Each structure stands twice: as C-alpha cells, then as structure tokens.
Amino acid sequence: MKPSKPVVEDYLKTIYSHTEWQADAITPSALATRLGLAPSTVTEMVKKLAAQGLVTHVRYGAISLTPAGTAQAVAVVRRHRLVETWLVKEMGYGWDAVHDEAEVLEHAISDRLLSSIDERLGHPDRDPHGDPIPAADGTVRRERAVLLEDASDGHTGCVLRISDRDPSLLRELEASGIDVGTTVSVRNGALLVGSTRVRLTASAHSAIWLSA
Incomplete structure (x- = not known):
C-alpha cells in the first residue's frame, strides 16, 4: 500500500531537520525515536521512500535524502515554519504552543493561503524559534x-x-x-x-x- 502524503512528509521533514543543525546523518533507530514508532515500522517505510527515489540508505546505517526528497522536505518545512510564525504573530499563540498546531496545518494548508500568509508577515526568514524559513524557491539562508x-x-x-x-x-x-x-x-x-x-x-x- 502506498503511504499517505502526510506520512511521507513527516518522515522527510524529520530526516531533513535532523541534519539541519549538525552533520551526522540520521539512523533508522534515531528516526524511530524521533517519530515515536517501532523500528520495524520505520524500516519498512524507509524502503518505500527509497523505492520512490526520495531517500538513500544502507542496511542498519544512515538515511539520506535524495534531491527529490530534499525538495519535498524543504516544502513541508517551509509550510510548518510559516504556520508557526503566523500563529505567534497573528493569532496570539505562545512560542511554546505552536508546534503541534503546525504539525496538523502543514499538511492541509493550500499553496495560495500559504503565499498570502507569507506576504502578510512580510516574507520572514526565521520562525519564532530561530529556524530558517525556506524561500518559495527552496533556498535557505543559514548562519554559522x-x-x-x-x-x-x-x-x-x-x-x-x-x-x-x-x-x-x-x-x-x-x-x-x-x-x-x-x-x-x-x-x-x-x-x-x-x-x-x-x-x-x-x-x-x-x-x-x-x-x-
């Protein structure tokens, strides 16, 4: 059975986020821990992602995103972080209360609404926690x-x-x-x-x- 889009996006986003602030690639066990899933479940899903050309991996070893996987991951990260920023700046949420809301909305928000939110916020490049918000073209500005x-x-x-x-x-x-x-x-x-x-x-x- 083909995995749902939200499930695929959650995996790709988690793999991407793991290496965003440090260099070590994520392992299946670390991915399972981050997602709160059984290692066997994660192993099967990684195989499906690899078959779709979204990740590369070695057995019991590191998992890396392919260019196609990176593009999808960056897109969902952009949605998540723009939603978090919108919830804090426009909806009065505290920065400690936006993550779970964004986890839900990132899979449902349309590109049109996301573009409107981005414009209203003045095209921010950081979310409330300092994580970089990828631009619409997928580029990411990072600092040392x-x-x-x-x-x-x-x-x-x-x-x-x-x-x-x-x-x-x-x-x-x-x-x-x-x-x-x-x-x-x-x-x-x-x-x-x-x-x-x-x-x-x-x-x-x-x-x-x-x-x-």
Missing part, C-alpha cells in the same frame, strides 16, 4: 552557529535558534529573559544576559545555538 554546550568560556553571541521540542524548556527560557535575538555571554558554566547571571537546566545547553 555553535551549540551552547560546545561554546567556549568567554564566548559572546546572539541566540540564533532554540529547539522547540520541549515546551517547558521554552517557558523556562522565556522566564529567564532569553529569546531568539538575545545577546548572551558564557561565563563559568552560566550565561550572562546583560549583567544578569542566569543558570539553566542541563537540557537547555543542548537546545540553544549561538552565533559563532
């Missing part, structure tokens, strides 16, 4: 970034991206005055926001990217 846990002591940079996978973490950062665009400095394992010293949970250090 360093993960907070890898930043050297004394590093000062602008927060470029915050992972949106944990809503409670987003609320923690918001309460600490940290948002995309905030300038912070790393000092002795803590962050300085202006002159204020902020201590974050360990998970935050693997969820924040700073300008390099």
